[in-house]
Amino acid sequence: MKITGDLQLMKKINKYLVLDTIRHHYPISRADISVKTGLNKTTVSSLVTELIESHFVTEIGLGESSGGRKPMMLLFNQRAGYAIGVDLGVNYILAMVTDLGGTVVKEKRIEMTDWSVETVTEKLKKCIHSLIKKTPSSPYGIIGIGVGVPGLVDDQGNVLSAPNLGWTDVPLQEMLEREFDLPIAIDNEANVGALGEKEFGAGRSVSNMIYLSVGIGIGAGIILNDALYRGVSGFSGEVGHMTLAQDGPLCGCGSRGCWETFASEKALIHQAKSLQLVDEKIQVAEAIDKINLNTLLSLAKRGHRPVIDLFASTGHWLGVGITNLVNVFNPELIVIGNRMSLASEWIADSICETLNSHSLSFHRQKMNVVYAKLGMNSSAAGAASIAINRFFSAMKALSD
Known part of the structure; x- marks a missing residue:
C-alpha cells in the first residue's frame, strides 16, 4: 500500500510540475517540457493528455521544427x-x-x-x-x-x-x-x-525587490530570492513605523516620528491644510477640510507652487526611508505603488536626490526606483x- 501511495503522490507532483511549466512557458512542446522538468517523454505525454482532458491545456497547432518533425505546441487555458x-x-x-x-x-x-x-x-x-x-x-x-x-x-x-x-x-x-x-x-x-508586481508587473525579471505601498499609511512587501519574506511571525514589512524622529508627529500606532507621519498620503494632506490653496489664479471648490490627493494633483498640474513644493518635501521624506531600506536590504528594485505613485511627476526628483546623497554608493549602483507597472491594481x-x-x-x- 505504501508503494502504491507513493506512486500516486509522485504522479500528482509530476502533473503539477508539468502544468506549472506550461503555465509559465507556453506555448511549449512536450519535448521542451521534458527538457525543463527532467521527466521522460512518455511520462510527459501521458500527463499532458490528462491535463487536456481536465481543460487546463489545449493544443494550438504545429510549431517550428528544430531538425525533425514539427512539434505540437501546447497552450495554458487561462479561462x-x-x-x-x-x-x-x-x-x-x-x-x-x-x-x-x-x-x-x-x-x-x-x-x-x-x-x-x-x-x-x-x-x-x-x-x-x-x-x-x-x-x-x-x-x-x-x-x-x-x-x-x-x-x-x-x-x-x-x-x-x-x-x-x-x-x-x-x-x-x-x-x-x-x-x-x-x-x-x-x-x-x-x-x-x-x-502582483513580481508576477505580472515591474518586478517580473528581478529576484530581490521591495514594493512600497504608499497611501494613507506606508507598508512594504519584500521579495528576497524570488520569495516573499514574511519574518519569524509573518509580520514583516511594517516599514511605515520605522522611527525617523523620536520627537516627531504622533502616529496612529501610538509612537512618534514614524516614517508615515512624514511621507504618507495622510501626512501630505495634513500638511496641505495649512497652505493657502485658493488664490486669484486658481479657484478650488473644496473646503479646506475636504482637501484630498486628487485636489493636490490637480493643483500641481496647474503649476501651484506651494503644492509642488509640498510634493517635493514628501518625496524627500520618502527618499529618507527608502535610503534606509536600500542600505539594509541592497535590493535590485524599489517599486513605489498605491496612491502616492500618482504623484510620481512631482516626487521622483526629490526621492532620487535624497537617495543619491545618503544611500551607500555600492548599494545604489545596481538599484533602480520605479513606479508600479500595474498602477492602482497591484x-x-x-x-x-x-x-x-x-x-x-x-x-x-x-x-x-
Whole structure:
C-alpha cells in the first residue's frame, strides 16, 4: 500500500510540475517540457493528455521544427477558471476578477467613508457577489478569493491590527468563508502588492525587490530570492513605523516620528491644510477640510507652487526611508505603488536626490526606483494571484 501511495503522490507532483511549466512557458512542446522538468517523454505525454482532458491545456497547432518533425505546441487555458482579488484600502474597496493567467476581466471600485467592520465587510460581500454574478462560465468557475488588508494579518486570516482602519482582532477570513463556499486567502496589502508586481508587473525579471505601498499609511512587501519574506511571525514589512524622529508627529500606532507621519498620503494632506490653496489664479471648490490627493494633483498640474513644493518635501521624506531600506536590504528594485505613485511627476526628483546623497554608493549602483507597472491594481492582482497559486498547489494533494 505504501508503494502504491507513493506512486500516486509522485504522479500528482509530476502533473503539477508539468502544468506549472506550461503555465509559465507556453506555448511549449512536450519535448521542451521534458527538457525543463527532467521527466521522460512518455511520462510527459501521458500527463499532458490528462491535463487536456481536465481543460487546463489545449493544443494550438504545429510549431517550428528544430531538425525533425514539427512539434505540437501546447497552450495554458487561462479561462479554465477565475479568481477574485480584492484591495481593501483605507478609503476604498477595489475588487477584480482575473482569469488563471492574471488577466483582468471584471473590475469594481467602491469609495468608503465609514470604516466600521460591519459597514466595510457588508460592502465587501456585496461587491464580491456582484462580481461573481458577472464572471463568465468556465470548467472550474471561481477557484478562490484573495484579499489584501492594510494591517497585520495572521496565518488564520485574522486582521490583528489595522490602525488606519481602526480594526483590531477581526476574523475576516472566517467571516468571508461563512458567506462564500470558496477558499479564502487574507494577507497584508503590501505583501500582495509585491506579489502582483513580481508576477505580472515591474518586478517580473528581478529576484530581490521591495514594493512600497504608499497611501494613507506606508507598508512594504519584500521579495528576497524570488520569495516573499514574511519574518519569524509573518509580520514583516511594517516599514511605515520605522522611527525617523523620536520627537516627531504622533502616529496612529501610538509612537512618534514614524516614517508615515512624514511621507504618507495622510501626512501630505495634513500638511496641505495649512497652505493657502485658493488664490486669484486658481479657484478650488473644496473646503479646506475636504482637501484630498486628487485636489493636490490637480493643483500641481496647474503649476501651484506651494503644492509642488509640498510634493517635493514628501518625496524627500520618502527618499529618507527608502535610503534606509536600500542600505539594509541592497535590493535590485524599489517599486513605489498605491496612491502616492500618482504623484510620481512631482516626487521622483526629490526621492532620487535624497537617495543619491545618503544611500551607500555600492548599494545604489545596481538599484533602480520605479513606479508600479500595474498602477492602482497591484494589490488586487496580487491577491488574485495568491488564490490562483493556492488552487494549483492544491493539485499536488488532490486525488485523481
